Amino acid sequence: MESATPQAQEPVRFSTHPSRYRHWKLSFDGPVARLVMAVDERHPLRDGYILKLNSYDLGVDIELADAVQRVRFEHPEVRCVIVSSGTDNCFCAGANIYMLGASTHAFKVNFCKFTNETRIYLEEASTKSGQRYVAALNGVASGGGYELALACEEIYLQDDGSSAVSFPETPLLAVLPGTGGLTRLVDKRKVRRDLADVFSTLAEGVRGKRATDWGLVDGVFAKSKFDAEVKKRADAVVAAAVPNEGGAAFELAAIEPARREEGGKLISHYRYVEVTIDTHARSATLLMRAPEGEAPTSSEELRIQGSDTWHLRAFRELDDALLDLRFNHPTVGLLLLQTQGDAAKVHAHDNALLAMQRDWLAREILLNTARVLRRLDLTARSLFATIEPGSCFVGSLFELAIAADRSYMLASDDDTGPTIGLGPINFGPCPMSNGLTRLATRFLAKPAHVEALAHETAPLDHAAAMKLGLVTYAPDDIDWKDDVRIAIEERASLSPDALTGMEANLRFAGPETMETKIFARLSAWQNWIFQRPNAVGERGALTMYGRPERPEFDWRRT
Amino acid sequence: MSHITSEKIPNNVDLSGDRKLQRALEEWQPRFIEWWKEMGPEGFQEDQVYLRTAISVEADGWAHFDYVKMPDYRWGIFLAAPANERTIGFGDNLGKPVWDTVPGEHRNALRRLIVTQGDTEPASVEQQRLLGQTCPSLYDLRNLFQVNVEEGRHLWAMVYLLHSYFGRDGRDEAEGLLERRSGNEDKPRILGAFNEPCRHWLSFFMFTYFTDRDGKYQLLALAESGFDPLARTTRFMLTEEAHHMFVGETGVGRIVERTIELIKLNANGDARAEGGIDLATIQKYVNLWYSVSLDLFGSEISSNAASYFASGLKARAKEARYDDHLALEGVVTFEVPKADKSGFETREVALRNAMNEVLRGEYVEDSQRGMDKWNKQLAEAGLPFRLTLPSTRFHRASGIYAGLHFDTEGRILSDAEWNAGKDQWLPTEADETFVTSLMQKPIYETGKMAHWIAPPARGIKGRPIDFEYVKRQDV
Structure with missing residues (x-):
């Protein structure tokens, strides 16, 4: 099992409570x-x-x-x-x-x-x-x-x-x-x-x-x-201050997954999220499921659903799963993003939440959804979305596909193929760190295309998705298995450091914000300096900290 | 109706049960036929040619002889039978099971190897497309076409791998194989020797002797591949490649034989005067085709070669003969030209980085064997002239000797010395004109030979030499 430090250690868990x-x-x-x-x-x-x-x-x-x-x-x-x-x-x-x-x-x-x-x-x-x-x-x-x-x-x-x-x-x-x-x-x-x-x-x-x-x-x-x-x-x-509008609060319920090992794979099973880690292949599948129940239509219903409101539960689970991958599974380099369930339900829940935004709780749930998606953007793992029949890459879950470094959508000649779908939630409520939507970032050269996409309300099959630039590849059923397998294996064989740098460069096109600057400079400057002998070498300053001798520097500047 | 049936395309890859391959070939096969009609042998597409067709990999199936019109030739897809529990025989993956599918990690490298090999196959057909019009006999015409259709089949073999194992990328590359053209300025074939013009039959025989022999060694190295479908495909191709080299070796031998006769006929011992090809000219064509074929092995010091070996993609020929399959220990010593061209300096290169040179070394030895036979003919005739292989440094366009000039003994030359000497080593325009002048008219009469070449010792598949190997439709 991989660990954060060289000694085998207990995994880091992110769930806690003020009482603890x-x-x-x-x-x-x-x-x-x-x-x-x-x-x-x-x-x-x-x-x-x-x-x-x-x-x-x-x-x-x-x-x-x-x-x-x-x-x-x-x-x-x-x-x-x-x-x-x-x-x-x-x-x-x-x-x-x-x-x-x-x-x-x-x-x-x-x-x-x-x-x-x-x-x-x-x-x-x-x-x-x-x-x-x-x-x-x-x-x-x-x-x-x-x-x-x-x-x-x-x-x-x-x-x-x-x-x-x-x-x-x-x-x-x-x-x-x-x-x-x-x-x-x-x-x-x-x-x-x-x-x-x-x-x-x-x-x-x-x-x-x-x-x-x-x-x-x-x-x-x-x-x-x-x-x-x-x-x-x-x-x-x-x-x-302006007071919050809306109803009462409730305590956030814990979201610990059931973890098991099966067929050499580590599985974390949450209610809406399931992560299957193949340590040997250094890849993991992250499946998000659509809501099953009806969307809340009023502040009262929203509070009845409480912590179990689909967006709140599902995206908190995604958040926990991402942190688990980051800290406890450092060698898993590729995350395959998948979805499953009723696309209409995802749209219904998205739209219900958007309609209730004046309620502080609906607003907080939306802000949390957006935060978790940014956590995904900032996760230094390769992200591939695979869009297959039974999936529901629509609305807030379509953000997974467009957050991915690339996406594969199964092409089908008849109506048994998968579809994807856009909704109002894709056009503002879930901005990236750069302040733009993922669609706007993807089509930086074509703002008019993003505006036109807002009118694409119907389900989009592979041909439409390709034409609109919403997916990367659409192999048919004959090619699917091999193309996806080879892409995964090829990706998993590349240098993890080079991929981290490459992905971070490509993911955050567009304007700089304080947030993008902070993360970019962290990944570049801070991480570089942290690796240099002047900090961590035998006589580096971090190494020598607290010791009687002085550090020694290599005085050449770059 | 689909052309993609096991009836029309003999195979042992379960074509009828493989939707993926069927679909890919449905698009590619008509384009291949178009390419064949446009770039294949010019003027003989309607003729009935006595050809060998592989219809199975069994002992009795790989050489089925009958008359066929070339566009109707049944280009098949054959892999040598799989070995039980084969393991990778070299490199870092030594001893691990071979791959039945392309490992993603090696997709790029494998695709490059297969595309490079595949590109040579149609290229040679293109280079040879006009030769039929000056054929020295129906026997030779048939051999030319046999070589051509089999190069076509070898293209199919590589396309099969691209179609079956490389998805959309593979299909695009398979298209590309039909789009490049030998000698075309804008879309040349990948390797230099395959863009050299092959204007006459002396070059054709030299090509099949020297250049197809490079093919043999590349196929031997790929036949060891850890990617099992590639290994099995190339193993079967080798059986066909042997015939091509036979055509080259006997072709040059028959020219030497005729030249000896003509030398003896002429009072001054001048074969040219008697309408034959003199030995000095034959030597120049040896120098040319040998040197351009040496380039095909790649650079003497090559990180690609090291990486192919390390990854288990391409080995040495007949890797099992070696003791050490990791090849991490040894070094190969090269005499590398000094930067100021004043001479050579010794350089040791890690064995893995010298794998191209190891393969080239075996090729050099193998090339000498035919030379020895031709020289034996000369010796038996009492002539003092001997054909020789030039130094591997001579006339190289790739590798550590490229960009410098050497004589055929491998001595480094100044530009002036090279310019002064090159016409005595390499064919000149005048030589080309002379050789071409001997081959103005095709010989279509059964059993008859052109003046400059001796008849073969025997016919094909037990048929007599005067057998009608090609039934011309317009005569």
């Missing part, structure tokens, strides 16, 4: 929620390091991601979330360096990707869900700690002569802040580039008034007044 949090305290006071980071240093995800100074590992971040998600779904009354530390004088020291030092490259990359996604979700909660995150830095926020603050919409720093914000990665560790910090500094907070340059090489960071002057924080308050001032700010946020 070890590292965060989530409390509510009407419209204000408090998310307090109080990392239990004796409970790292893996043995071998201690989570000192509120430093985090994946286990800490899984809880944060869960908290952000639960506040959105379970506490719609919340309009402001204050993020602070339970450890005085220390907000957060960022990702644990010893944890990074002990991890494989693949794990580090996926760890950074996950933490980045969580911070982007947190920002989306602020901007799309009306739950504004405010960072209350009651202590030093360094590295990933300050990056977490940067993901919040407002940052306040305690003025106590020692609390500072800092990016010590470059001067101390010879790497970069890995969670979008540099990008957010100049792109989101629009800090002057020369000041950002100084800041990013100043290991001890910036404190007090200078932090405000440079735009690194939005205000500094004396220690004695800090809590009160932050509360005052939170009240102002609440006062300015």
